[in-house]
Amino acid sequence: MTERPLVRMTGIGKRFGGVQACRDIDLTITAGEVHALLGENGAGKSTLINILSGVITAYDGTIEVDGRPVSFAGPVDAQRAGIATIHQELDLVAGLSIAENMFLGREPRTRLGSVDIRRMRRQAAEHLRTLGADLDPRRLVGSLRVGEQQLVEIGRALSLDARVLIMDEPTAALADAEVERLFETIAGLRRAGVGIVYISHRMAELEVIADRATVLRNGRLAGTVDPKTASRDEIIQLMVGRSVDALFGEGRNEPGEVLLDVRGFAVTPRRPTPGRTEPAGVDLTVRSGEIVGLAGLMGAGRTELLETLFGAGGSGRRTGEVTIDGRPYHPHGPRAALARGVAFVPEDRRGAGLMLEHSVAENVVLSALSSLTTLGVVRRQAVRRTVAEQLTSLAVKAASPAVAAATLSGGNQQKVVFAKQLLTQPRLLLLDEPTRGVDIGAKAEIYRLLHRLADTGMAILLASSELPELRSLCDRVVVLHRGRTVATLPRASATQQAILAAANGDDAKETR
Amino acid sequence: MNPPNPTAVEEAPAETPPPRRPSLRLPRDRHALVDNFFRFQSLFGLVAVFLIAIAVSPVRNGENIFLSSGNLANIVRAVSEIGIIAVGMTFVILIGGIDLSVGAVLGLAAVGSATLMVDSGLGILPTVLIVLLIGTAFGATQGAIVARIGIQSFIVTLAGLQAARGIARMWSGGLGIPIAYGDGPQEAPEAFSLLSGSINGVLPVPAVLFIAIGIGALLLLRTTAFARHVYAIGGNEKAARLSGVPVRRVRIAVFAISGLLAALAGIIHAGQLNQGSPNDGSGYELDAIAAVVIGGTSLAGGSGSMGGTIAGALLLGILNNILALNNIDANVQLVVKGLVIVAAAALQKLRPRIS
Numbered sequence: 001m002t003e004r005p006l007v008r009m010t011g012i013g014k015r016f017g018g019v020q021a022c023r024d025i026d027l028t029i030t031a032g033e034v035h036a037l038l039g040e041n042g043a044g045k046s047t048l049i050n051i052l053s054g055v056i057t058a059y060d061g062t063i064e065v066d067g068r069p070v071s072f073a074g075p076v077d078a079q080r081a082g083i084a085t086i087h088q089e090l091d092l093v094a095g096l097s098i099a100e101n102m103f104l105g106r107e108p109r110t111r112l113g114s115v116d117i118r119r120m121r122r123q124a125a126e127h128l129r130t131l132g133a134d135l136d137p138r139r140l141v142g143s144l145r146v147g148e149q150q151l152v153e154i155g156r157a158l159s160l161d162a163r164v165l166i167m168d169e170p171t172a173a174l175a176d177a178e179v180e181r182l183f184e185t186i187a188g189l190r191r192a193g194v195g196i197v198y199i200s201h202r203m204a205e206l207e208v209i210a211d212r213a214t215v216l217r218n219g220r221l222a223g224t225v226d227p228k229t230a231s232r233d234e235i236i237q238l239m240v241g242r243s244v245d246a247l248f249g250e251g252r253n254e255p256g257e258v259l260l261d262v263r264g265f266a267v268t269p270r271r272p273t274p275g276r277t278e279p280a281g282v283d284l285t286v287r288s289g290e291i292v293g294l295a296g297l298m299g300a301g302r303t304e305l306l307e308t309l310f311g312a313g314g315s316g317r318r319t320g321e322v323t324i325d326g327r328p329y330h331p332h333g334p335r336a337a338l339a340r341g342v343a344f345v346p347e348d349r350r351g352a353g354l355m356l357e358h359s360v361a362e363n364v365v366l367s368a369l370s371s372l373t374t375l376g377v378v379r380r381q382a383v384r385r386t387v388a389e390q391l392t393s394l395a396v397k398a399a400s401p402a403v404a405a406a407t408l409s410g411g412n413q414q415k416v417v418f419a420k421q422l423l424t425q426p427r428l429l430l431l432d433e434p435t436r437g438v439d440i441g442a443k444a445e446i447y448r449l450l451h452r453l454a455d456t457g458m459a460i461l462l463a464s465s466e467l468p469e470l471r472s473l474c475d476r477v478v479v480l481h482r483g484r485t486v487a488t489l490p491r492a493s494a495t496q497q498a499i500l501a502a503a504n505g506d507d508a509k510e511t512r
Numbered sequence: 513m514n515p516p517n518p519t520a521v522e523e524a525p526a527e528t529p530p531p532r533r534p535s536l537r538l539p540r541d542r543h544a545l546v547d548n549f550f551r552f553q554s555l556f557g558l559v560a561v562f563l564i565a566i567a568v569s570p571v572r573n574g575e576n577i578f579l580s581s582g583n584l585a586n587i588v589r590a591v592s593e594i595g596i597i598a599v600g601m602t603f604v605i606l607i608g609g610i611d612l613s614v615g616a617v618l619g620l621a622a623v624g625s626a627t628l629m630v631d632s633g634l635g636i637l638p639t640v641l642i643v644l645l646i647g648t649a650f651g652a653t654q655g656a657i658v659a660r661i662g663i664q665s666f667i668v669t670l671a672g673l674q675a676a677r678g679i680a681r682m683w684s685g686g687l688g689i690p691i692a693y694g695d696g697p698q699e700a701p702e703a704f705s706l707l708s709g710s711i712n713g714v715l716p717v718p719a720v721l722f723i724a725i726g727i728g729a730l731l732l733l734r735t736t737a738f739a740r741h742v743y744a745i746g747g748n749e750k751a752a753r754l755s756g757v758p759v760r761r762v763r764i765a766v767f768a769i770s771g772l773l774a775a776l777a778g779i780i781h782a783g784q785l786n787q788g789s790p791n792d793g794s795g796y797e798l799d800a801i802a803a804v805v806i807g808g809t810s811l812a813g814g815s816g817s818m819g820g821t822i823a824g825a826l827l828l829g830i831l832n833n834i835l836a837l838n839n840i841d842a843n844v845q846l847v848v849k850g851l852v853i854v855a856a857a858a859l860q861k862l863r864p865r866i867s
Contacts, residue, residue, distance in 0.1 A: 312754060338756040352754055355747030357814060366744055367755040369737040377735045420755060 011061035021047040022219040029195040039216035053085040054078030084157035085166040094142030099124035127155040147178030166197040172298040255287035259459040269316035277301035280483035286459040293474035294463035301483035302463035310344040311337040343426035347433040353417040361401035368423035390419040411442025431462040554823040565834040588719035591829035593777040595722040598803040600773035602821045608813025609665035613672035614774040618793030620680040621778025626689035626788030629700035651771020655764035680790035688789030707783025730818040746813025806856040
């Protein structure tokens with residue numbers, strides 16, 4: 001690939017407050033290549049992408065497009081330069097038609113100034129045809145499946161004459177058939193000379209589709225490889241580095257009695273919700289004092305399982321057996337779950353974990369208010385003491401308990417969520433991506449906390465997309481695939497390869 | 513009046529450990545100053561309007577008419593019904609809801625009071641209890657529909673408004689029912705007329721009720737776990753639910769409180785006017801919402817205070833009073849009221865955001 005690159009990023013770096021999100025990264029994108037961008041969560045992928053797509057405007061280093069240095073003032077600028085982004089969360093308006101979405105904000109006009117609907121539809125239809133999509137441009141986007149919506153986004157990018165297309169985990173929410181279709185589309189775009197930046201966690205996909213892979217680790221360039229020749233181990237090694245296992249402690253207590261036992265558990269919703277994978281045959285056991293990991297790809301149903309176990313899942317018929325301490329456990333709501341000693345730290349701490357505009361203190365005591373009141377009146381002294389104790393014991397860095405939760409860093413926000421849940425004195429702690437968006441220092445603190453909690457006999461079930469985290473933290477890793485338990489790997493055999501293989505469904509021959 | 517403080521638990525305790533690391537914010541003191549200005553915005557507004565009213569009040573025989581005790585008592589009497597409704601409305605708005613039915617519930621309660629005493633010959637206590645129960649049940653039903661079915665409260669209470677008006681008209685036969693006092697048939701007990709009277713000839717009874725309820729609600733909102741749950745639901749409903757807050761129960765309770773207070777305002781209304789008419793209270797819901805908004809409570813829920821609402825209601829009352837004292841056209845009064853509401857909301861927008 002000696003031709004002049006479409007985009008050349010040189011020495012890119014970015015700090016957020018005290019955190020260096022990425023440093024000294026070089027990336028080139030040439031016409032007609034699919035360039036995979038790999039790395040764990042927090043490795044700096046999204047920062048890099050946000051810089052390239054004009055979302056982040058202040059950074060170190062230079063970007064050249066067609067050999068000319070550019071500096072984008074915003075996403076629109078980047079689009080004008082031919083760089084389009086397709087986010088994981090699609091930016092479409094469900095109530096508008098395909099054509100209206102494609103031309104949103106730049107609708108073709110008639111001479112009278114009204115929207116030229118016919119021209120808009122015609123052009124939309126052309127773009128759809130280029131993509132090989134047989135869709136009526138008049139259809140409402142809300143009625144399309146996710147894969148089809150993605151095509152609309154790609155169509156919009158084409159209508160913008162995009163020459164660089166950034167795709168963030170485009171297959172995460174797709175069914176297999178749709179993935180096939182997407183790959184055909186990508187191949188077509190590549191032939192047309194579009195440069196594609198492709199972000200995915202799925203190794204198998206990269207072997208099929210990527211020409212080059214750039215691996216980031218802890219905000220730095222770890223290496224560039226050819227995914228067709230490099231082994232998976234080699235790539236994972238690059239992603240993870242060697243030192244990770246050393247970072248997190250070893251040595252655990254003997255686990256105690258079985259606390260949570262799940263056998264053949266499934267939820268059959270009356271009406272399936274698109275994008276949700278309900279439990280469809282889950283088997284797992286967590287003993288007291290044990291940390292059990294929950295692995296799986298995006299959409300494998302980890303979050304849904306945890307939510308259901310906390311009484312906050314989707315509605316539907318429950319089959320199979322769930323017991324806590326050998327007694328049946330089917331919580332009908334979070335209150336019932338908390339009453340049985342089950343606590344939950346959700347993945348989306350800003351959306352589901354915290355009241356961001358309320359004070360740290362209010363957030364910390366919310367779940368445990370009933371133990372801090374007399375006849376319904378909050379005992380302020382007790383609240384102050386409790387909050388101070390919790391903040392100290394979890395080493396939360398906050399200017400004072402009175403500041404709004406939103407002012408804290410991600411790691412400290414997460415500790416506040418932990419503090420809130422731990423105040424309910426749970427015996428089983430359900431964690432969904434507890435270290436997502438948390439810097440490496442706070443991460444290590446959270447790991448130490450989890451070890452400490454397990455040592456006191458708490459049972460912990462932890463879902464994570466970060467394989468090293470699962471490997472180093474968990475006594476056992478349960479792998480889900482499409483809502484089903486496909487493997488239970490004891491610590492010794494829970495290698496990244498084994499987890500990934502199971503998560504990709506390699507062991508489970510699908511009959512769909 | 514107690515300063516409104518929406519964040520009772522937040523006050524920085526003296527014995528908390530010192531901050532370990534300075535954070536990237538405004539310096540603490542200035543931040544607190546700015547924050548407090550906005551938190552007590554309606555109180556400042558109330559004082560400002562009060563001073564302006566003194567300044568522009570007509571003076572007769574050397575006496576400032578606005579400041580005369582009779583006039584001040586009248587102001588509080590005039591805002592007492594709206595004020596009581598606004599107290600209930602504050603709870604609803606704090607959870608991110610709205611209650612449009614309160615004016616109609618007031619009318620229903622006024623009709624109920626008159627009918628039960630005059631036509632059914634019930635005593636005061638049974639009448640009051642039944643009417644309050646009707647209001648509470650009406651509110652709770654709306655709350656249950658919001659909480660169980662998940663329809664937006666705007667729609668549910670809009671429907672409730674129509675239904676309550678309809679029930680009131682059916683009950684009264686579409687006409688106002690006058691209340692005559694005495695011991696005979698078709699007459700209400702004399703004691704009911706106390707509602708239009710004053711204590712010691714100075715403090716109007718409705719004003720006393722309003723102040724008592726306001727202070728009670730203020731304490732409730734500052735001290736109880738229930739109040740923390742109300743703020744939590746308004747702040748982030750999902751987080752509240754996942755934290756074990758009984759979201760449905762609190763929702764229903766909040767609408768029940770709003771219905772209860774609207775019914776109480778209806779009883780006072782009947783007592784003051786000596787009649788119960790099914791059309792009473794039209795548009796009161798909007799005045800109550802205005803008082804809450806001027807009080808600095810966010811329509812998005814999660815932040816606001818009862819003190820603000822009380823100040824907001826009094827502010828509106830003073831405004832109406834001073835404009836009327838100066839013989840300013842009632843239609844101009846409406847325009848001024850509109851401007852004040854927008855100004856109060858605009859001030860909230862200037863409030864520094866944290867995220």
